[in-house]
Amino acid sequence: MRNRNLPFVCLLLYGLAGFSATSWAGAIGFRVSPVFSGPELRLHVEARFRGDADGTTILALPHSFGSVQHLNRCIESLQVSPLLSDLQFSEDSSFVTVHHAPGQNLLMSYRVVQDFENDQLSMRYGLRPLLQPEWFHVLGNCLFLLPDGWNNFDVTIDWTGFPSYWNIHNSFGSQQQHQQFQAVGTNWLESVFVGGDFRILEAEVFEQPVFLALRGDDWAFSDSSLLALLQQTIAIQREFWQDRDIPYYTMTLLPLAPRPGMAGSRNFAHYQYMGMGLTNSFAAFATPSPQLSIDDLSHLFHHELMHDWIGCKIRNGGPAEDMQFGWFSEGFTEYFAYKNMLAGGVISPEQYVERLNFDFFDPLYSEPMGQVSNKLVATGFFHCRDIAQLHYWRGCVFAFYLDNRIKMRSEGQQDLHDFMLEMLDYYYESNVDLYNNFDFFLKNLSRYLGEDATPYYHRFVLQGELIPPNEFQLPPYWKIFVDSDGLPILQLDQTAPGWREGMQR
Numbered sequence: 001m002r003n004r005n006l007p008f009v010c011l012l013l014y015g016l017a018g019f020s021a022t023s024w025a026g027a028i029g030f031r032v033s034p035v036f037s038g039p040e041l042r043l044h045v046e047a048r049f050r051g052d053a054d055g056t057t058i059l060a061l062p063h064s065f066g067s068v069q070h071l072n073r074c075i076e077s078l079q080v081s082p083l084l085s086d087l088q089f090s091e092d093s094s095f096v097t098v099h100h101a102p103g104q105n106l107l108m109s110y111r112v113v114q115d116f117e118n119d120q121l122s123m124r125y126g127l128r129p130l131l132q133p134e135w136f137h138v139l140g141n142c143l144f145l146l147p148d149g150w151n152n153f154d155v156t157i158d159w160t161g162f163p164s165y166w167n168i169h170n171s172f173g174s175q176q177q178h179q180q181f182q183a184v185g186t187n188w189l190e191s192v193f194v195g196g197d198f199r200i201l202e203a204e205v206f207e208q209p210v211f212l213a214l215r216g217d218d219w220a221f222s223d224s225s226l227l228a229l230l231q232q233t234i235a236i237q238r239e240f241w242q243d244r245d246i247p248y249y250t251m252t253l254l255p256l257a258p259r260p261g262m263a264g265s266r267n268f269a270h271y272q273y274m275g276m277g278l279t280n281s282f283a284a285f286a287t288p289s290p291q292l293s294i295d296d297l298s299h300l301f302h303h304e305l306m307h308d309w310i311g312c313k314i315r316n317g318g319p320a321e322d323m324q325f326g327w328f329s330e331g332f333t334e335y336f337a338y339k340n341m342l343a344g345g346v347i348s349p350e351q352y353v354e355r356l357n358f359d360f361f362d363p364l365y366s367e368p369m370g371q372v373s374n375k376l377v378a379t380g381f382f383h384c385r386d387i388a389q390l391h392y393w394r395g396c397v398f399a400f401y402l403d404n405r406i407k408m409r410s411e412g413q414q415d416l417h418d419f420m421l422e423m424l425d426y427y428y429e430s431n432v433d434l435y436n437n438f439d440f441f442l443k444n445l446s447r448y449l450g451e452d453a454t455p456y457y458h459r460f461v462l463q464g465e466l467i468p469p470n471e472f473q474l475p476p477y478w479k480i481f482v483d484s485d486g487l488p489i490l491q492l493d494q495t496a497p498g499w500r501e502g503m504q505r
């Protein structure tokens, strides 16, 4: 996730009859329909699945998503039938216990509601269900409830009863009234579902469809130029990861409300934007300000799209709120987002050096809390922006350090990109993640470094020690100076032979 805030620029019912017990084993069928009531929209969801063989099924309610809390308050009128006893749950509970006949086919229904009254969309509310009379935008974790512990099952989603002029669009397809896919675990719930007056644009990357679904009329750029940026970014990234055969991708963009008091203060951000990398997709939000140019969004695109691999395919693992690997999932994402922007000609070499200095080295080395432990950064990640940024800065500087060390050791034959491709090969398996399988990371990195990587990981990540400037091993085109305040500053020597190819690798 990345958010930026200058100057931190950063249904109808199915009948139960007619379904045999076996046909629903390992499958869940959802039916979503709108309920319009005056100025309010709710989504009525029905789900049909088979209850556990022992007669007790635990349903998992949405609870938190990053810093967004109490998402269970967006679920109303939850019912399950037929049951042997009442549903057991309490306010703010994350789980509901259901007692039923062993292996019983069950019908669950509930309504998804917008749990705040303000219709002026701000970053604070962007990741909560947004339900307005003309449109909706809901993340998968708030739209679909699942029996806890399910793994490997078929999902069908039917969209019924929506106005015929509404566009239904999501992380799994566009304009489909019936959707079907196989789910492994709950990762697919990291997804976005929209409907209503969204404008849907389509392009192709490596002959695969890419969509942009957006609202808002006050953007300072055209829909088509935004689609072109998305298309270009996806092409660069799929090339980088040598991962071209991705059958579907979508991005959603919602306008944030103008910021109150925006006009007067010099230090007040004129605009904000943020994004959330999801399954086959990312959800973005931005203030349609004349100052928000398409170039501003370029970095957001590169960052969020990079999460398709660093985050979605190479997963951190562990509990959802555990950010102990944030230095990797956010910091390495930043490093390679900028490297790809450089390689794709989106930024110049001079801008690349400037970004490394001003967005990473300078803030990290001048931050009074720059040397706190990784544990502290992980704990404070969703509570304190100043702390959270350390993952971005520290991880990016560490990636720069490793990339150049590997280049120097291999005499330019290998780099961190090669390491990342091997990471993708290894970690892109279900049940393999950094949380449970970090030994591969260290072992493989040690191979690239030609020495044990563990001490470096302990010093520069876990303990939070700033990498001493004289410990960077840099190719001739990089120079590192220390200014009078002791801050390291990178300089690029464009007279050094091979600088362009070297830094772009």
Ligand SMILES: [Zn+2]
Binding pocket: 001, 002, 303, 304, 307, 329, 330, 333
């Ligand atoms: Zn991110």
